[in-house]
Amino acid sequence: MAPKRVVIRDHSAEANLFARRSFIALIIITMMASALLFNLYHLQVTRYDDYQTRSNGNRIKVLPVAPNRGLIYDRNGVLLAENRPVFSLQLVPNEIKNLEQTVAELAQLLNISDSDVEDFYKDYRGQRRFKPVTLLNRLSKQSVAQFSAHQHRFPGVSIEARLTRYYPHGDTLTHVLGYVSKINQKDLKKLQEAGQEANYAATYDIGKLGIEKYHESLLHGQVGSQEVEVNNQGRIIRTLNFVPPVPGKDITVNIDVEMQKVAQQALAGNRGAVVVLDARDGGVLTLYSNPAYDPNLFVHGISRKNYSALLNSADKPLINRATQGQYPPASTVKPHLALLGLENKHIRLDTQIFDRGVFTLKNVTHKWRDWLSWGHGHVNVTDAIEQSCDTFFYDLAYRMGIDEISGYMAQFGFGEYSGLDLYEESSAILPSRGWKKARMGEPWYMGDTIVVGIGQGPWTATPVQLASSVTALVNHGTRYVPQVFRGIHQEGQTVVAEPKIREPIEVADMTNWHIVLDAMYGVNHREKGTGRNSFKNTSYLSAGKTGTAQLVSIAQGEKYDAEKLDERHRDNAMYVGFAPYDDPEIVVAVALENAGSGSAQAGPIARMIMDQYFGEGNATLAQNRNN
Template identity: 65%
Template structure:
């Protein structure tokens, strides 16, 4: 038989091969272990802070907490703007077994509308299921009670409360306080530009008008934060720490609510404005524009129907007539013009003209008429203010010229912003040569100057601007900026007053010139021919003032003004500015009424009512009283 040859194994060679392979494997293991250890070192030591931050970023969230908005009080501590709880009905989708059935039940119970259901379904898209979605906001107390009684039938449905702005006096203070409303894209852009977007991270509303807007920085406060731990779905597990927000400051205004309510009551049904100021400080005691509107409509989002009604109303309730209404000042500026004439030496205290009721320029056929057709006879500056003689002021304007008039009246604040703490203000118009050239590309004619002498032509003013100018007269050149805010309240309820603001005073050449015009304004009320003598008959206080009638419709040379034949909105505006007590003035009342007729018959009585209300609890010495016969007939418009 053939035998198979046996192979002799080389154990030594096999052992060496194994050793080489084991060594290579060990080196690979060591290399891999080194890599692992290196990565561990990098993760745990080198990049520890980076990965810890990333981890905490996924696990810990910093959520902003909105501050409570500051409250607003009047000068006597009466609350004008507050924060009230607002209740909303919300659904947490993940806690509801069947959303459709729940919605059907709420429709039956709460009367949820189709529009509300549609908005809810729209909001539901893209929202995490554990986050609540509102189905109805601004629940009434009855609705809250109704749902609370049936809450057990609606798992996953809850009522949430938050604070929202509320104005208890509604339209009484709208044009002074303004309102807050939802932050829109334009507001957000402004916040980004100002670097304030972080401070509004959790805030829904912002001041839109009035004091709410002007003093937004004081009222808003400072945002707070809370650190929360969340799971991988973003659900809050627990609160780790809280940095509470700083509430906005409660502010106190110069406004007197009772005086404001009286202004609203008196002017009811008439388009116009009433402004009452503190003579000594420029503080605004009352600022009412009529018609007004309820600012609460805007807080939660006004409906398109309501906004359209306000926007398209011919009475323009959205306009703040006290600061934005532009009216010819009419005869209310005759004291200013008389003072300028005296200061410039164009007239003297004894300078007299013969008023026949007509005024003509040399070689000009046009006739400017006085309100009193047969004239006032011999008239000096004092009598011209008392009886509101137009002819005297036609002559004075001609002699002064538009350049001197414009320059001096600008010093009194006409044609410029007063600086009142409201953004809604017009600078109106003080005409000049340059203005007419820029506006109409026409030269200034002497005929343009004549009506400026009685506060007409291109000249316009706002009630606040007019009050500011008269206050400057009363304060003998000192110019106090009108101010609505008085100060802000500290936690201990003490008030930090905000410093009063003033402008550069007017330089007075001769103080006696001021005495002349102020005494003449006193004669307007107490003189035998004063335009306001009837309105202020038998008052317990002594006052002074000036009436005005602004003509809006030009009457032909040989025609007579007949109000009943003119469109109602083209009829004369009535105006009055008055202060009291005369010897130590406290308040200045400015009244502007649209399309009601003469100032002496319409505006002056309203100013009288405001003063009566202000001085209602005061007792004056007998020598300060005045008595004027109330049964005299008065004709003409002042």
């Protein structure tokens, strides 16, 4: 056998190989450690601020805090709009795994209606997923307790306590105060366009109508914020920083709620409006439209059934008749027309006509009738206003012409917005040649002018316009802009705002003011005045003008018979007046739809309002009507 070969190990080579491998491993470990140290330095030093912010973002949230809405007081310090606490159930969609299942379980647990669920999904579709969406408003104490017992089952769902608007006087002040309601997509778009979206980050409601809408910027306030620490379930552990919101300003309005209640009582059962202005500065003491509705229905979201009933009612309660009702002014504008006739020398104080009950034009067969079929006999301008002689004003309108009439009446505010601090207002119609051509494509005829002479035809006015025009009369041309807002309410006191004044009405002969106002005094206090029965035995002297607005044409030779007409076609009753006569403090305008005679129906209501103002408010409407 051949001998075995013995392999002798090369320890030197093995040592070199090990050294090379160790060196390579060391290099790799060094590189990895360097990379780790570099990344650690990058994270802990270079990117410290960034990751610190992200870390805080996981445990720290900045939440907006809604400001308390300003309160509203009447001129005597009576609270008209306040804030009351309510509980609402809110869901944050991006914190909920299965939204539909969660909503269904909540609806079953708390007996939430299908309509509320539908409204939730409607709001959810228009909302960002990280913002809370309200599922149910005004939770009862029982519902709050039920949810609290099961809250662990509903991550992303919470009960929020907040203040919401409440109107203690209900429908008495609806059309003047308006109401607040949930911010919708249209509101949100307007806020975005105005750059105000951030200021409403925590606010649920916004002014929708009336003073609440017009003075939203004063009432809302400025949003605050709180920086809070939360746990991994999103629950707040503690508050780190708090920037308090700036509450909205409390405001005082010129409204006298007691007079407002008298107006509501007086209009019960009638469609119409009452407006009372302070003759000394244009402040709105009363602005009531009937029928009205409870604004509290809208604060938390009115039901479809209730809203449909309001929207489809034949009596149109959603319309503010005081500012949007367009009524033929009828004889209430005869003092204004008389002033124009005197000023432009178409008539003098001693100018007389003989009224035989009709007015006719040469070569025209149509006869314009006076309300008194046998006529008033010889009348001058004072008699014509006191007795409301139509024939005198037919003749006066014929002498003046439509151009003079429309141009002068515009100075009293007819055909334009009054400047009232409510958005819900109509300019109504002051007819002219241009208006008829543009509206109907027809020329103006003399017959059109004649009926305008008694406030009929296409001429319409709102009760606010009528009251404002009489304010200009009693102030000899000074035109105050009617204002609901009185001033900022601070520490129990009101900083009264300066009255707003428009361009005055110039009159060449100041005696003309006296002639017209004296005739209005005669309406209420002289033997043949059309308002004398309404103003018997008052401790104050007043002045006014009654009006009866015809709504449908009566054929020649026929007589007006209310019983034969549909109720909606019967005459409107109108009245304007002021008191005291010697030093006017208030101006009253009353409009009653389809109520009949202004002297019999509207005059007694004005009497009730004036009695309340002068401390004689115990007389009832029925007693006044029997006088």
